[in-house]
Amino acid sequence: MSYRLPLTIVSLAAVFQVFLEICFAVEGSTSSIGVSYESYLTEIVDQNDSKSALFLNSSFVDELKWKSAEMDTLFKIDVTASMRQDQKLSFINVKELFGEMDGGSWQTTSGRRLFDWNALDERWHLGLWQPQFLWNPVTPQAQGQTGLFFSSKGANWNMTLFVSPIFIPHQYPPYFISEGKVSSYSRWTPLVPLPESALFSDQMLPIEYDVIEPSKESVVWQPSAAFKYSFLFADRRLFVSVSFASLLANDPRFHISDPYLKLSGGGQSVAVVIRPEFYRHHLLGLEGGWRANSFELILSGVFEDLPGPPSQETLYFHYQPLRAWGGELRWNGDLLTANFSLYKRSSGDPIITGPNQSLFVYPPLINSSTLFSNAIQVDLGLQPIRVVWLGSLFRSYGKAIYDLDAQATIFSARTSLEWSTLRWNVGLEVIGTAPSQAPVSFFTQAQSNDRAFTEVEYLF
Secondary structure (H helix, E strand, O other), X not given: OOOOOOHHHHHHHHHHHXXXXXXXXXXXXXXXXXXXXXXXXXXXXXXXXOOEXXXXXXXXXXXEEEEOOOOEEEEEEEEXXXXXXXXXXXXXXXXXXXXXXXXXXXXXXXXXXXXXOOHHHHHOOOOOOXXXXXXXXXXXXXXXXXXXXXXXXXXXXXXXXXXXXXXXXXXXXXXXXXXXXXXXXXXXOOOOOOOOEEEEOOEEEEEEEEEOOOXXXXXXXXXXXXXXXXXXXXXXXXXXXEEEEEEEOOOOEEEEXXXXXXXXXXXXXXXXXXXXXXXXXXXXXXXXXXXXXXXXXXXXEEEEEOOOOOOOOOEEEEEOOOEEEEEEEEEEOOOEEEEEEEEEXXXXXXXXXXXXXXXXXXXXOOOOOOOOOEEEEEEEEEEEEEEOOOOEXXXXXXXXXXXXXXXXXEEEEEEEEEOOOEEEEEEEXXXXXXXXXXXXXXXXXXXXXXXXXXXXXXXX
C-alpha cells in the first residue's frame, strides 16, 4: 500500500526548514526531522483508527547559554510535533520551554520545566507531580510543570520551590461522541471501554452517552505549588529527600447523571451524561538512597490525600487515595546500562460510589497512577557502539514490565543506527496477559495493540 503525503504536511516541512538555519548555529542541538511508519499487528473491528499509518515527525531540543561574571543564563526548548498522513491524531508535545538564571548557589526558572520531584513518580510515570504525554500509555513521556521555580543549595543540602497560577493536566488523545458512544481515533482511548448496555426497568437496553466538559478557564486558572528538600551526608553518597505538592490531580473523576429512559425512532435506550471534574489533591513524597561510582540505589514512597465525591446521592467514578512505594537499582557500565525497579501500590484503585452502581460492572477508569499495582521493571541499554564497516553508531534499548496482580507483561525494544546526519530506528511493543480468567483491565483490553515501527530521521 502506498501513501501520499497531503499538501499540509509538505507545507509544514517547508516551515521546519526555517528552523534548520537557527539550529545549525546552536551548539549541542539534538534536533531532527523525519518520517516514521507504524503498524499494529491486529485490526480492531469497529475501531476508528487504522491498522497502520505514516507520520512526519520533528523534534527540537536546543539550549542557548550566556555567561557573565555574576550569573549564567540558559534558554531551553524541547518540543516534538507529529502529523499523520490522514491528519488524525497529529500532536505537539511541549516537554520543556523555559528560561533560567543561575547564580551559583541559587537558580530561578520561568516556564515549562521537568523536575525530579520523586523517583517513584518519575520512574513509573505515575503523573502525580507532573503531567504526562499519554498518546501511547505503553511509552508515556513526562511533561514539565509550567510556572516559576526557585532553587537554592548549600554544601550538603538543596531545595526547590515551585509556584504557578495555572494548571495543565495530562495530554490524552482526543475523543468524540458518535451515536451515543465515546469514541476516538486512537486505539488507546478509552483505556477501559464504557459499558454499551445496562439493565434498566428489567430490560437490557443500549446506553447513549453524552459528555459535558468543564470550561477551560475553570481548569487552567487553578494555583499549584510544590516543594522539595534534599540532604546529603558528609561523603555526599548517602541522601534523603522529602517533597510536597498541592495542585489539581492530572486525571479527573467523573460525575454520572441519573440515567433516564430515552425514546427515539430506533426504540428505547438509557441516557447517561458524564461530567469530568478536576479536584485538588495533596502529595507527600519520601526517598533516600546511596550513590557509588557506577551504582545508585533509591528507595521511595508516595502518599496522596484527596477529597471524596461532594455527594453520595449521585453516581461517581473516582479513585482511592494512592499509597505506593518501591525501589530502584541503577547501573551505568562501560558497555551496558541497567535499571531494576520494584513497585507496590496498596491503594488507589478506581471505585464507584452512589446510586445505580449496578449499571456498571467495573469502573471504566484507568490512569497513569493506577496502571500497575504490584510490578517489576527491567531496563537494559547498550552504550553507543561504533560499527566500523558501516561507519555508524549502534544503539539498542529494551524494557520489560511484569505486573504480578494482573499477570500481564509489557515489552518494548528500540534499535538505531546513526550516521553524522542520519538515524534509522526500528522498534516494537508487545502486551501479553495470562489466562482468559484475568480480570478486565488495561492489559486485557490492549492485547490487540502490539505494534512495530520504523523511522528515518535527519539530524541537525
